[in-house]
Amino acid sequence: RYRREDRIAACFFGDGAVNQGTFHEALNWARLWELPVLFICENNFYGIGTEVHRSSAIPDIHKRTCGYDIPSEKVDGMDVIAVYQAVKHAAEWVREHSRPYLIEAITYRFRGHSMADPAKYRSAAEHELWKARDPLPAFARRLLDEGIATDEQLAVILTKARAVVQEAVQFAETSPWPEDEEVFHDIFV
Structure with missing residues (x-):
């Protein structure tokens, strides 16, 4: 503002x-x-x-x-x-x-x-x-019912999404822990 x-x-x-x-x-x-x-x-x-x-x-x-x-x-x-x-x-x-x-x-x-x-x-x-x-399967059904997407297109999207999540998990698990003093960074009260 x-x-x-x-x-x-x-x-x-x-x-x-x-x-x-x-x-x-x-x-x-x-x-x-x-x-x-x-x-x-x-x-x-x-x-x-x-x-x-x-x-x-x-x-x-x-x-x-x-x-x-x-x-x-x-x-x-x-x-x-x-x-x-x-x-x-x-x-x-x-x-x-x-x-x-x-x-x-x-x-x-x-x-x-x-x-x-x-x-x-x-x-x-x-x-x-x-x-x-469940909103994800319900939305997928809606996309199929309305002819917006095919089963194949949804399968590709799901595969890509899973890859992004797996990459994020791997990054988190292999990243070093932050230094103790970082606990005070970017804190707004």
């Missing part, structure tokens, strides 16, 4: 973070200072292992912004096109008004919160219901 550039900041977080004071502080300051911030909440219904309706009086996260006069919307986070359209609209709005906006993307976390979380708080039926809506 100080540089007067046509840029916005995108802030990604999960539903578990919205019950922290910093969430509300960030909304307040972004609105007060008219900062071009696009807040994107990935709501997978579980803050670690606690369901959102058990930890919040207002489980519809996008509704929490009204107290800060920040526009918001809820989007199906499992629909690639819906997410694209919502983010495109929100980013344009933020640029035009130089004010914050929040998107609540309804999605699902297919694994536990961490390696120590076996996710036993979710039923197999729930998992299967959401697995049927």
Whole structure:
């Protein structure tokens, strides 16, 4: 904003973070200072292992912004096109008004919160219901159904994507550990 550039900041977080004071502080300051911030909440219904309706009086996260006069919307986070359209609209709005906006993307976390979380708080039926809506296979089916791509083209894309991921993993595993003092670099408070 100080540089007067046509840029916005995108802030990604999960539903578990919205019950922290910093969430509300960030909304307040972004609105007060008219900062071009696009807040994107990935709501997978579980803050670690606690369901959102058990930890919040207002489980519809996008509704929490009204107290800060920040526009918001809820989007199906499992629909690639819906997410694209919502983010495109929100980013344009933020640029035009130089004010914050929040998107609540309804999605699902297919694994536990961490390696120590076996996710036993979710039923197999729930998992299967959401697995049927996995956005990557669903988008691939859409591309095929609409004649935008062929099975062969999708196979090439998948092969290339796997190679990029494998290259990144190999780079990370073979790179030297950073020096201890680097822990203090690029920290903004």
